[in-house]
Amino acid sequence: MIAMTRWNTVLVRNTLALFLLLAAIFFASPSVAPAADLGVIEAGALRSTPTKWVILDARPKSAWEAGHIPGALSFSWDNYTRTDEKGVQFSSFPPQELARILAGLGIDEKTPLVIYGDADKSWGGEGYDIWLFSWLGHKGPIRLLGGGIQAWNSLNLPLVKGEEKATAAKARYLVDLKPRYLISTEDIQQHRGTFTLVDVRSTLEWLKGRIPGAVHIPWDDFYTGKERRPLPAAELKKLLTKHGVDTSRPVVYYCTGGVRSGYAWMAHQLSGLSEAINYKGSWAAWEKRSGR
Missing domain, CATH: 3.40.250.10 (Rhodanese-like domain)
Structure with a gap:
């Protein structure tokens, strides 16, 4: 009976230790790893402060080419995922490869970002992009455009078709994985x-x-x-x-x-x-x- 009681005590302690370990993995202390600065920005506010943000279009590139918010860069999930060495489809590029791509777009880890899609055609790609930047440890503000391209269109705001002349200087993106x-x-x-x-x-x-x-x-x-x-x-x-x-x-x-x-x-x-x-x-x- 005593041996069984001791065994139960050890089991409880081990279970508690496992739970605390998982909590440490999933919910790291904010003082050590602050949460990403996430929020929503409305189309009118974005229109009035366009130079404050780098805008990313999470829809398929064909949709971006057909008409996008002026200055928006195409950043669709299917352009930076691939089948990995284990045969797993839709695997995102390794962090350092993503960092090089972002740097080439003139984005560093402190760049204020606005990300938009249409939920439907983009299959939620705007959410995936926001998750991706959060995982990379982006330190600048990340904003979802509320209502996406639909909200922009409802205000009859301008769109640009096709490629735009690149104006962003190359940067360096420092990854701090979360x-x-x-x-x-x-x-x-x-x-x-x-x-x-x-x-x-x-x-x-x-x-x-x-x-x-x-x-x-x-x-x-x-x-x-x-x-x-x-x-x-x-x-x-x-x-x-x-x-x-x-x-x-x-x-x-x-x-x-x-x-x-x-x-x-x-x-x-x-x-x-x-x-x-x-x-x-x-x-x-x-x-x-x-x-x-």
Whole structure:
């Protein structure tokens, strides 16, 4: 009986130690790793202060060429992802390669950024871009254009077609990775019971296969209205509660390749809830996992 009591005590201590370790990984102290400066800017405000920001268009490049906000640079997720050496599709370029690309665009880690898309055609790419910069440790303000290109058009503001003459001088982008915004396949496998997994793929994708224990909330439930704005905080909390998501625990979003889940992550972050995590590899990586 005494031996059993001691064994239970050790088990409790080990479980507590594991939980504290995961908390350290997922929720690093703000004094050590401050949260990214995220927010929303409206089209009228952007129009009145265009030189303050570098504007990134997260839609497919064809959509950017057809008409974009003056000065906006094309920055679509499919132009900086590829199949990696393990055969995992939609893998983002390594951080230092991304840093070189950003530097070539005249962006450094302190550059104020405005990112926009249309949610639908961009498959949530604006959210993925915001997640990507947060993960890279961007130190300048990052703003989502509220309502995206739809809001810009609703004000009859000008668009530019085709390429624009580059005016930005080359910069140097210093990466300061924030691991708390990302989780690996190995951590998903080993510590699945310590967080809530939310699968944001379509119902058809979900029915074809999902990570055991995941909750299903399609990604297009995370935006609303004709302008496809991220759900307001109260509505997002209601949505998560409806599906039994305990937001007092870490929440991990995944999709096929981390793009739609990046949008869900962004909506979560903007809502003021405890920080979320994007499973960047998502289903594409889960299918390639070892020990299947």
